Amino acid sequence: MQPQPLITVSNLTMAYGSFILQQDLNFTIRKGDIFVIMGDSGCGKSTLLRLMIGLKEPAAGSIHFHDTNFWDASEEQRNRIMRQCGILYQSSALFSSMTLAENVALPLRQHSNLAQSEIAELVSLKLRLVGLAGFDQFYPSEISGGMKKRAALARAIALDPEILFFDEPSAGLDPISASLLDNLILELRDSLKATIVLVTHDLASIFAIGSNSIFLDAESRTMIASGAPQTLLETTKNHKVKQFLTRGGTL
Amino acid sequence: MQATYSLENTAAPNENGTIEVKSTGADLCLHFAGRWAIGSLFPPFLEIRPLLPDTIKSISFNTTHLQTWDSRFLIILNDISEYAVKNDITLIVEGLPSGVQRLMVLSSASPEKAPVKPEEKSPSFLETVGNKTAHLIEDCSEILSFTGKISLSYFRLFSGKAQFLRSDFLYFLEECGPSALPIVSLISVLVGVILAFVGAVQLQLFGAEIYIANLVGLGMTREMGAMMAAIIMAGRTGAAFAAQLGTMQVNEEIDALQTMGIDPVDFLVLPRLSALLIMMPLLALWADLLGIGGGFLIAALTLDISIVEYYNQTINAVVLRHFGVGLFKAIIFGYLVAFSGCLRGMQCGRSASAVGTAATSAVVTAIVMIVVSDAVMTVIFKILKI
Numbered sequence: 001m002q003p004q005p006l007i008t009v010s011n012l013t014m015a016y017g018s019f020i021l022q023q024d025l026n027f028t029i030r031k032g033d034i035f036v037i038m039g040d041s042g043c044g045k046s047t048l049l050r051l052m053i054g055l056k057e058p059a060a061g062s063i064h065f066h067d068t069n070f071w072d073a074s075e076e077q078r079n080r081i082m083r084q085c086g087i088l089y090q091s092s093a094l095f096s097s098m099t100l101a102e103n104v105a106l107p108l109r110q111h112s113n114l115a116q117s118e119i120a121e122l123v124s125l126k127l128r129l130v131g132l133a134g135f136d137q138f139y140p141s142e143i144s145g146g147m148k149k150r151a152a153l154a155r156a157i158a159l160d161p162e163i164l165f166f167d168e169p170s171a172g173l174d175p176i177s178a179s180l181l182d183n184l185i186l187e188l189r190d191s192l193k194a195t196i197v198l199v200t201h202d203l204a205s206i207f208a209i210g211s212n213s214i215f216l217d218a219e220s221r222t223m224i225a226s227g228a229p230q231t232l233l234e235t236t237k238n239h240k241v242k243q244f245l246t247r248g249g250t251l
Numbered sequence: 252m253q254a255t256y257s258l259e260n261t262a263a264p265n266e267n268g269t270i271e272v273k274s275t276g277a278d279l280c281l282h283f284a285g286r287w288a289i290g291s292l293f294p295p296f297l298e299i300r301p302l303l304p305d306t307i308k309s310i311s312f313n314t315t316h317l318q319t320w321d322s323r324f325l326i327i328l329n330d331i332s333e334y335a336v337k338n339d340i341t342l343i344v345e346g347l348p349s350g351v352q353r354l355m356v357l358s359s360a361s362p363e364k365a366p367v368k369p370e371e372k373s374p375s376f377l378e379t380v381g382n383k384t385a386h387l388i389e390d391c392s393e394i395l396s397f398t399g400k401i402s403l404s405y406f407r408l409f410s411g412k413a414q415f416l417r418s419d420f421l422y423f424l425e426e427c428g429p430s431a432l433p434i435v436s437l438i439s440v441l442v443g444v445i446l447a448f449v450g451a452v453q454l455q456l457f458g459a460e461i462y463i464a465n466l467v468g469l470g471m472t473r474e475m476g477a478m479m480a481a482i483i484m485a486g487r488t489g490a491a492f493a494a495q496l497g498t499m500q501v502n503e504e505i506d507a508l509q510t511m512g513i514d515p516v517d518f519l520v521l522p523r524l525s526a527l528l529i530m531m532p533l534l535a536l537w538a539d540l541l542g543i544g545g546g547f548l549i550a551a552l553t554l555d556i557s558i559v560e561y562y563n564q565t566i567n568a569v570v571l572r573h574f575g576v577g578l579f580k581a582i583i584f585g586y587l588v589a590f591s592g593c594l595r596g597m598q599c600g601r602s603a604s605a606v607g608t609a610a611t612s613a614v615v616t617a618i619v620m621i622v623v624s625d626a627v628m629t630v631i632f633k634i635l636k637i
Contacts (some may be wrong), residue, residue, distance in 0.1 A: 096604055112289050114323075121326045128358040137368060141602060160321040161291070191353035 003031040004194050005066075006163065007052065012061035014047050021047055023124070024222050025061070027214050034189060034196045034209050036229060038244065039216035045199045046090070048216070049167055053087055054078060054199065083111050086156030086194075090168040092148040094140040100127060100151045101136035107158045126154040130184060146177035150184070157188060163195045181191045182208050203247060207233075215241050268293025268324075277308035280346075281331070284316035287324035296330035299448065303331070305338045314348035325354055330360075389521050397594050401524065404516045413517040427488055431534060434487065435480050438602035439471075439538035442479050443545025446470050451554055460554040464564035467546030472573040474580075476539035477531075478625055481584030485617035489592035492523050493613035496596025497606035505597070515597070524589040531585025532578045539577060576632055583628065591617035 005028045011026040021044040029035045037045045049239050050056040052063055054070065063070045065081045073081070094103050102140050104123045106113060114122070128135055130150040138147055150168060156164060168179035169185070181216065200206060206213070206229045215225040217240060225232055225241045233245045268287035273280045287293050303310070310331065314320075328351065334343045344352050374382065407413035450466040488561060499505050508515045545566060550556040595613035599605050 096602055114289065118323070118326070121329075122322050123360055125322055125325055125329065127352065131360065187353060187357055191350040191352055191357065 003033075005029070006031050006033075007197070008062075008064040009052075010064070011060050012048075012051070012063065014044055014051060014056075015059035020059070020221060022216055022223070025214075025216075027226055029197060029212070031191065031195055032189070032211075034185070034198060034207050034211045036210035036213035037197070037199045037216065038201075038206065038213055038229075039125075040218050040240075040244065043216040043218035045216060046167055049165055049175065049197070049199050051176060052251065053085060053165055054082055083159060084162040085165060086159065086161035086163070087165045088149070088152050088156045088167065088169055090171055092140070092145075092152040092195060094148055094152055094155070096140050099139055100132065100143075100154070102160050103140070103151065104155045107155065111159055120156070123154075124222040126158055127151070129157070129188075130154045131180075139223050146173050146181070149173065149177075153181075153188075157192065157194075160192060161194060163197065166196065166198045166200070168200055168202075169198065170200065170205050175204070178202065178205065179208075185209055194243050203245065206245075215244065254578060259535060267291060270294060270299060272302045274307065277306065278311065279303065279307045279309065280311045280313055282313040282316070284318075284326075286319045287317065287327070288319045288321040289323055291319075293624040296327055296334075299331070300334065303334060307340055307342075309343055310335055310344040314347055314351075317348070320348065320351060325351065325358070328355060329358070359536065383532040393598065394594065397590070397597070400516045401520060401590070404514065404521055406519060407514075408521060413521060414513065415518045415522045419524060423522050425491065426491075427484070427526045428530040428533060431484060431487060431530075432537065434465075435483055435534050435538055436541050437593075438479050438483055439476065439541040440545035440548075442475050442538075443467055443471060443542035443547075444549055446475065446542070447546040447549035448553075451549060453477055455554070460550075460565055461555055461556060461560060462559045463546065463550050463556070465568035467550075468543055468565040469567040469573060471539045471542035471546070472569050472577045474577070474625070474629075476542055476578045477535040477581040479542075480534040480538045480581065481588055481621050482618060484527065484534070484585070485588045485591070485614050485621065488527065489588040489613045489617045490610040492589065492592030493596040493599070493609040494606055495598030496593060497609040500596070500599040501601055501603065501606060520589075520593045520597070523593055524586065527585045527589040528582060531588070532581040535577055535581035535584075536574070539574070556595070572637060576637060580625065580628055587620040587624060588617045591620060 007029040009027050009029075013023040014021040014025075025048070037048055039045050047056065048127055051058050057071055062072070065084075068077055068081065070078060070081060080134070094100070095106070098106070101120070101123050104126050105119050108119045108122055112119075124133070124136065127136060130153050132147060132150055132154065135143065135147070140151070143151065153169075164185075166185070169181055173181065185196060185198075186209050188194060196209075198205070198210070210229040212228050213226065214223050215232070215238075216222070217224040219240075225236055225238055227235075229245065232241060236242050236245070262349055265479065268291055270293070271282040271284070283319060284295070285291070328347070332342055332355070334340075344355065347355075404413055411501050445464055446467050450463050451460065454460050454462055454466070496505070499519070505515050505519070541615045547556075547558065547561050551558065592613045597608040597618060599609040
């Protein structure tokens with residue numbers, strides 16, 4: 001039996017003004033998936049993520065979280081949905097004027113009525129989970145790029161979200177840090193029972209952790225493939241998808 | 252032998268987390284039930300600890316009736332774990348949900364080694380004075396060095412070696428001129444109105460209302476036209492220059508120019524500086540005329556002075572030399588505004604907050620330089636009887 005659908009995207013069209021970026025997107029993300037959004041540069045992967053996290057409205061179509069149509073829902077319902085989502089941005093997006101502890105504490109202060117001491121304990125736990133114990137009082141400018149990503153991950157999981165969105169998590173990281181981050185994502189998925197939506201170009205990550213995927217094409221402006229990355233690699237007849245998954249044929 | 256203790260929150264039974272402690276000799280089993288998550292009530296570790304005598308040998312867990320858990324549950328388990336380690340008690344985690352077990356392992360995995368952060372101590376008064384003085388000297392030396400770079404850059408420009416984009420120059424000409432006209436117009440008219448109002452009250456006492464035209468005319472042409480236009484441009488254009496160059500610094504665009512063998516001062520500073528040097532006297536002239544117009548409005552409305560009288564009085568009072576003084580000051584102010592904006596932009600750090608600091612610093616530097624240079628020039632013109 002398949003796990004229940006968590007996010008259902010139906011007939012979605014993304015556009016900037018009159019320019020249509022992608023159209024007729026239909027896919028389902030199920031509970032426990034590590035869902036990878038792939039595609040060539042400029043195809044709209046990050047825009048699709050922005051639509052799913054409520055930063056941009058679709059030109060047409062719908063995005064359902066469980067049974068709620070996100071863009072038809074009331075402000076309160078949307079906020080409730082967003083509280084169930086943790087987001088790791090490509091640039092980490094840590095607040096530079098705050099320490100790592102303050103960055104991680106921010107969503108807890110905003111969305112819970114926990115006592116200060118409990119928030120401090122939770123912040124310390126989250127930083128320990130991502131391997132940054134002892135870095136509580138450091139500022140983002142004082143740590144490396146890989147550590148920033150992990151600190152941003154600690155902030156993303158602060159409220160124990162049901163869904164985690166990652167935009168190019170391994171961009172700018174060395175292979176060792178990228179692989180550590182992949183393992184951490186897997187570990188968090190298994191232990192927090194979270195569902196993960198991932199936008200990435202990184203083939204190593206795609207094959208290491210992806211359980212389901214879609215491929216967006218910039219040329220035809222729609223989705224041209226879907227399925228588990230390994231299955232796609234073995235079965236796809238589409239030349240572009242094959243080329244992407246084999247790094248232009250070098251794999 | 253079995254002893255049982257239980258601890259429950261009764262405020263909202265359905266939303267509660269409860270714990271029951273069952274001991275068999277030296278072995279203790281903690282039975283968790285209900286909700287142990289953010290938003291539910293459950294006993295804190297301080298209330299659980301008295302139920303854990305330090306004579307026990309092991310602690311195990313039963314979570315059969317545990318409905319929901321999140322990180323708050325982990326915090327309690329972490330406290331229990333620390334207590335067990337401290338009292339040499341064996342912790343048997345098999346009864347915990349698999350996710351909890353994995354997270355416990357993850358949170359206790361060897362962490363990244365955090366470097367010791369140097370303790371920040373507040374400097375003494377003498378240290379502060381010393382630091383500020385050293386910073387001031389360094390800033391002065393950077394101002395001199397940047398002035399030198401600009402001079403060399405102009406030398407290269409006049410010898411045909413400097414390069415910048417013509418389109419950039421035209422864009423900055425428009426930004427520093429026509430785009431700034433509405434705000435400069437508004438402020439100039441209002442400054443003329445204010446000067447006339449202030450003068451009218453005093454001059455009426457002596458029956459010398461007609462001299463309002465002298466006051467406004469001389470005030471605008473020699474001082475206020477150029478100065479107000481410069482202060483507007485410092486807030487508008489100087490800050491924009493600093494923010495543009497600061498952002499380029501953050502995005503490593505200036506590094507890219509340097510590695511391509513293009514002098515950033517030639518490419519980025521020259522078009523901005525030249526545009527403002529050209530436009531600033533024109534803006535000042537416009538400000539002079541509108542300020543005189545503003546003064547006339549007050550003279551006509553409150554002092555019954557006709558347009559012909561006001562015009563004749565202004566023509567008699569303001570001669571070309573006064574415009575010359577104002578225009579000369581405008582060129583100097585234009586240079587100082589562009590200089591401050593470009594200097595602070597080029598000095599900008601590599602973070603987003605540094606861009607904000609650069610923009611603020613550019614405005615402050617420009618305004619201080621404008622006022623100081625105006626005072627110096629006024630004294631010099633007085634001595635030279637210009």
